[in-house]
Amino acid sequence: MTYQFDFLALVPYWRDLLAGCLMTLSLAALSVSLGFVVGLGAAILRDSSIAPLRWVASTYVELIRNTPFLLQVLFIFFGLPALGLSLAAWPAAVLALTLNCGAFASEIIRSGVDAIPRGQIEAGKALGLSGPQVFRFIVLKPALRIIFPALSGQFILALLTTSIASSISAEELTSVAQSIDTLTFRSFEIYIVITILYFIMSYGFSALFKMITRIYFSYPTK
Template sequence: MTYQFDFGVVLRNYPILLEGTWLTIRLSITAMVLGLLIALAMVLARRSRFWGVSAISLAYVEIVRNTPFLVQIFLLYFGLPTLGIRMSPNTAAVIALSINVGAYATEIIRGGVESISKGQIEAGLAIGLRPLQVFRYVIFKPAMRAIYPALTSQFILIMLTSSVVASISANELTYVAQSLETMTFRSFEIYFVVTIVYLILTFLLSRIFDFLYGYLFSYPTR
């Protein structure tokens, strides 16, 4: 083996990698927030008494969950300009990630909401709670507590999936790594470090979600 490892190329270009890492974090957080809002809206739409509204929600979930994410982002970035709709790579990345995570989160949240029995809802109304209070205390919190692990796992997955947006030149971590590798030809060193960065991001995000779970959903023991 004659290959000489040179991690100095990474050290010399660490500001670029840090910038890419920061954009990955920003893209992921924005997609998580927007995706959660989309999911909540779609869950309410699915439970609507109007057939058309419910059908739109169902169609959205089925289309997004049954098509590749790469095709979705290509449609947004390369397809929409045909209709006169143009956007920057980063904007297309945020929209695509939000739409994608929203579809999966819709089904997760819907499952949690539907796990709450009608008896609990009726009991809340019987003791004088208003409908909004019933939703907040009887439906929403217990449902979120049940689905929290699955929902946060989906959020972590979307952070890792954000690497795909490098295909449209959104300058997140993977795209920065690709550009740096093209200039230096140090594939192993660059992608080894990028792998470590993704592992650290995943670990930190998992710890943050664990902390939030204990803070938001723990019940007093006495």
């Protein structure tokens, strides 16, 4: 084996790697936040009394959940221009990841809502609460306690999935690593480094979410 390892060759690029981490976190945070809103809307529409709305929401969820994310981001970036809608790499990545997160968040939210006893909902209506008030105070808040661990896992998954956005040259950690690789020709070193960086980010947020769950969403013990 004649390869000489040289991690010091990457030291001049530490600011680029840090910027890549921040861009990855920004992409994940923005997409998951927007995806939660989309998922909440889809979950509401799937229980709508209007059949076309239920069909649209169900079709969206099933289409996204049963196709690869790489295909989705390539379709948005390369396919939509044929329809006259051209997006830059970053907005295309945000849109693709938002739609992806929204579909999975919809299922997570529905599972939490379905776990709420129907008696609580009927009691809220009996107290004179409106439909939105019942959903907000009686359904959504208790459901968050149930679904927060799953939503946390969805954020970690989205954080790691952002690496696929490098396929359309969207600026994030993997894209930065590819650029550094072309400058240094230190493929082994750079990909080891970003593997460690992804691990630190995902493990750190996983620990943070567990702490939040323990403090705010765990059931009190006697």
